[in-house]
Amino acid sequence: MNVVLVGYRGTGKSAVGQWLADRLGLRVVSLDAELQRLAGKSIPEIVQEVGWPGFRDLEEQVVATFAAQDGQVIDCGGGVIEREANFERLRAAGPVVWLKASTATIVRRIQGDTQRPSLTGAKSFTDEVEEVLQRRTPLYRRIAHYEVDTDGRTIQDIADEIVQRVRCGEKPSELD
Incomplete structure (x- = not known):
């Protein structure tokens, strides 16, 4: 069994x-x-070296490797859903859980993180988060079997909800 976690940067x-x-x-x-x-x-x-398209190419290779294995919680990068091949592999690997948070929560959690390069260039940080979330939300919604809001919750509470939903037979949503 695998459990796949997707969501924007800073959602937990x-x-x-x-x-x-x-x-x-x-x-x-x-x-x-x-x-x-x-x-x-x-x-x-x-x-910086290969740009975002080159990064996504490498990411696709890594997804292919780990989605084919079993017995894992797969913690995905925020933009993994931007490639259709990743989409298909991750959905097949196990239940996909979309961890969500408000723009304000995301900004608060990741604003000072220098290891996360800009996704849009010169925009303000809040504008960038809003813009990218607007583009990615339909993709997260499409890939997810389950959606879990992380705003104002402890890690343990979020994990407990996921365990309950995955183990207790809540029916995952199907792709349209």
Whole structure:
């Protein structure tokens, strides 16, 4: 069994992923960490060197590798849903959980993080988050079997909800 976590930067995927892996007896795999290991560079360095399209190409390779394995909580980068091949592989790998948060929460959580390069260029940070969320929300909604709001909640509470939904047979949504 795998559980796949998707969502915008700062929605809690990494923190919840570790807690969830411990609760379910699975290992946690951070696709961003695996991508950096493969490239031998940080995400900002990769993006600076090959741009976002090149980064997405590497990400697609990493998704293909780990989506084919079992027994994991897969912590995905925020933009993993922008490639159709990733979409199909992740949906097939296991239940996909979309971790959501408000723009204000996301901005508060990640504003000072220098390891997250700009996605849009010169826009203000809040404008960037709003713009990218507007573009990605339909994609997150489409890939997700489950949606979980992380605003104002503890990591344990979020992980407990995911465990309950995955283990207790709540029917996941189907693709349209």
